[in-house]
Amino acid sequence: MKIPIPHLDSDVKVLLPDGSEHKLIDYLLPSALLMLAALLLMISMFLPYWRLRLYAPQYPKGLAVNVYVNHLEGDMREIDGLNHYLGMPPLDEGGRLERSISIIAIVVLGLLLIAAVFIHNRWAALFALPAVAFPVIFVADLWLILYQYGHSIDPQSALGGAIEAFTPPLMGLGKIGQFATFSSFQPGFYLAIAAVMVMLIGLWFHRAAYKPLVDARKRARNSARTAVAQEVVQ
């Protein structure tokens, strides 16, 4: 693929072992993209991934909980206070293990992405691809937590008999008692998705850059072998 980016040391060429020439940018680009993916993932730690908003007549400004990979922010106190009528556990008890390891996990994924920069063959994909799993695991785990939460109503509690078990939707509108709920993914999650996409594109360019190198090495090796064989034959 031709990428017309002028002024990037267009006079500098990469000479492959088979004697073919490649542009410098072909090799800088995948590295940059993989590092960008790692950076996006790191930034996402500081942004909310998901938000639940609750609306009821007596809460004109609504109530909100912002979910970060490692903590919750917002009106948990009030929501917990309301949920005690249903005997539900505090919001903060959901996904404790996941939150405790999430930062380490993201750092490891980021480091793997950067490691992939230095691996110049197909094995780079093995280091980079785990990052795909992160947003997937996040969504699956969130659903599980929400399911468990909505199914933890205590029938012995004040209003436990009046509300049926429910699972708050991952996205969009829901209804619990007099509350309308609205859930939505937040910038942190979108950054993680963006990181995955950037990483996939990076891998595509990685392949575009290094496959010719790997092939050229093979060809060079093969032709050397052929030369040696010819010498031996001669």
Added chain:
Amino acid sequence: MRRFLSLIVVSLVLLAACDSEPSSMPTVDTGATGATAVTGALPSDAAAIATERGLSPDDIYAALKTYTPSGKTDPYIMISSGGQSGQVLVIGVPSMRILKVIGVFTPEPWQGYGFGGSGDKVLAGGKVNDKDVLWGDTHHPSISETDGSYDGQFAFINDKANARLAVIDLRDFSTKQIIKNPNAINDHGGAFVTPNTEYVIEGPQYASPIGWRYAPLDQYKDKYRGLISFWAFDRTRGRVDVAKSFQIELPPYWQDLCDAGKKVSDGWVFCNSFNTELATGGVEAGNPPYEAGTTKNDTDYLHIINWKKADAVFKAGKVEQINGIAVIRMQTAIDEGLLYFTPEPKSPHGADVTPGGEFVVVGGKLDPHVTIYSVSKMLAAIEAGGLQKDTYGVPVIPLDKAMEAQVELGLGPLHTVYDDRGYAYTSLFLDSAVARWTLGGPYADKHPEKAWTLVQKLPVQYNIGHIAAVEGDTATPGGQFVVALNKWSIDRFANVGPLLPQNFQLVDIAKGGEQMKVLYDMPIGMAEPHYAQIIKADRLKPYEVYPEVGWDAEQMKVDPNAITKADQAKVVREGNQVEVWMTVVRSHFVPEQVKVKQGDHVIWHLTNIERTRDATHGFALSGYNINLSLEPGKTETIEFDAVLPGTFTYYCTEFCSALHLEMLGYFLVEP
């Protein structure tokens, strides 16, 4: 590459589009959407209502000026005296909706004020000779000032009946301190603050022997005295500091209303008076009654007091301690040049300093004029010296050396407030009208009319006493509205029996010239308020909920006896003392059963651990006269002897939740 970048952007936009969140509750129509601005003629249905109700275009104008749709708040807040209710009223302007009744000198159950909580301590400060006096006659509220403008931090008010002063903290609009003036039995000229609230001024009214002692009335001239108090205010603590306060002894002339000078007159205080006749009444013995005796002379004296110099004299120790407070004796005040007089027409009323501090306006009451005194002329006369002295030796500035102008307004001029374009507004009690008139001097260019001229007299219903304007007694008046505080309402409201509500009338002063209009009548059915002040709402910065769970609202800090979680609740017995730490939250108390033995001493700490606005709980304990208001975060402590045996309940007195009725507990006192 560009194609790939745009691919990323498009994907993100697509993802973000899934997140188009409703800005308000999605399933409930708030009724606020879809409204468009009305222009041109009235909509046909509104016109039909106007016809049906017989509303004139003026009525419609007034309705549009005052109607405040649900959910909109008032741009101005009026802090009003609650008269003989002993309370203070908070009213929104221009909607004229009562927002709050603040318990001040009288217990107020809805605030849990005076029924077992920390309000008891505040009310105890107002004891008179160690006896509870659980009412007051509140007269003149005064919002704290910085540089002559309201700063919205505190409000002060006096109790005329017992010479007391109260401090209200405007962070939570509740009373924090009541002090009893130890040397006076009544007051009137308070509260008024100095431009930076250095002192809260409490002027006297009916003279009595200083220190509140006995003296027969035939010794009136020698033994009876007026007394003006300067209460030092400590903003950090939010309390009057009696040790740093002082009083000045005055002749027994029945000083009436005061106002602190500001800007060019900063450092001075002006008070009118109305009994230079030294009348002592006794109509039953054939003497002239007070109403005649005190109005005999053609003039009384405007008192001109140099409080900054008095402050220096006090700090130099030229005082006498009487009943625990420093008093500057009258002779010292004269010798040190703290006190001057100038004549004012016949039984005057009010002494209202103009926004820039240049003039003092005094209402004639029995004289149809307001008299305008020039501060610079008076100061020049004092500087020049050689003044004649009155009976008590106080130097008197001749009227022609003090007066700037006189404006004839009508009958019964009392109080004057100002706007932002050079108009003054004076209440005319006998004419039952508000007079708009023009100021001169530096204000002459602000209005098109001639200086010192009556512009309009607007009839009000009826018998206006005080008058309030938006920040109209400060260095920065706001204009827009005046409120006439009418003493009689006669036919303005439906008949509710022989005791009638007072009538607060909102007056539109937004347009100049003769275009003042009455907009709205607001009944006050619980007292006869005197003065009120109107502050711009955005100057007030009250709490939405108390800053932390466990807040001692009386001390404005975290209470050491607060608990923040239900699992910290406990009951501890030590000998015959039982101490309870209780949490209060929707919809339960913890603990819900408290058992003691008859005669136990009970100390009971309650903390509302809520953080949600308006999640207030009450705590009423049957049989023990206890009722608290526990706003979110507040901690209160009650203490009593469980003398009554039996079964008692405590329950929440604020309808807090769907399970409010279930929010109760049993208090068992075993015989």
